[in-house]
Amino acid sequence: MNIVIENAITNFEFYQNNIPLNYQKMIEKHPSDYIALGARSEESFIGIILAKKNLKISIIEIVYLAVSDWNKTTGVEEMLIYALEDKAQKEKVNFINFDYFDNNDLDYLKYIDGILRKNNWSSLRTKNYIYITRSFKVEEHYWFRRFIKNTQNLSIFQWGLLSEDDRQKLKEEEGNGYPKKLSPFINEDQIDKKSSIGVKADGKVVGWFLIQEVSPTMVFIKSVYLKEGYRSIANIKQLMSTGIMQTIYKSKSKYVMFSIGESNKQMLNFVERKFKNAIISKKPVYRSLKRINQNH
Secondary structure, eight states: OOOEEEETTTTHHHHGGGSOHHHHHHHHHOGGGEEEEEEEETTEEEEEEEEEEEGGGTEEEEEEEEEOGGGTTTTHHHHHHHHHHHHHHHHTOSEEEEEEEOOSOHHHHHHHHHHHHHTTOOOOEEEEEEEEEEOOOGGGOHHHHHHOSOOSSOEEEEGGGOOHHHHHHHHHHBTTTBOGGGOTTTTGGGBOTTTOEEEEETTEEEEEEEEEEEETTEEEEEEEEEOGGGOOHHHHHHHHHHHHHHHHHHHOOSEEEEEEETTOHHHHHHHHHHSTTTEEEEEEEEEEEEEOOTTO
């Protein structure tokens, strides 16, 4: 079988049905931000790998890898990863990482991990957990009524009403006032600005609860942050409760997806206790990293 590896963006129509809808939208809006390599044999789909460029911090992130059932574990995965490494070297970035979403197939997980380690990647390690919950009536949860009470410290506002002055100040603080990975300006066009909220205290923006629509029936909690000096238990509970209410009532989605870091034991315990009846699935995401372009 003759397998062709090609730029999937230039042949997007052929590969489109094998790319998740949220990534389709991102590629269509910002094609230059992504590397998409497809594998095919004549007119048959074999596989695809999708990565996002983050040239500011010299990294390329693999966000999606899929191979047709007939071609799994036949070496196609390794071909795609190797081809992507070649592209990454030409971009002259320092690192490439891979966040692998668990699909309840332990044998395939071991196969992918073996490929990565064989090619000098770090072994896959649990990075975070992806939860999917069904929507629910807030009134059924008595703790919402206790947590939603406004405090004198926090003022909640719709994210779409963020002033240009506040926006500029937040951009200047990126990387110093708050971690870059939690920046509200990453893939900003994906944010649902009507349902997302910001938090002000002492006249300045100190936090946010940002969501994005990933399908007509599901939203993803994209970024939640509260500056260190304002992280009282009362403030955290108010931000979470208000954000969740906005997510459920304003977006009117049937399902909510969110991610919690493996090291954030307190939040993991909170979610497991408070949302146990709403949780539909919980799956780990594993991360592997490789340094390339050693001289850069």
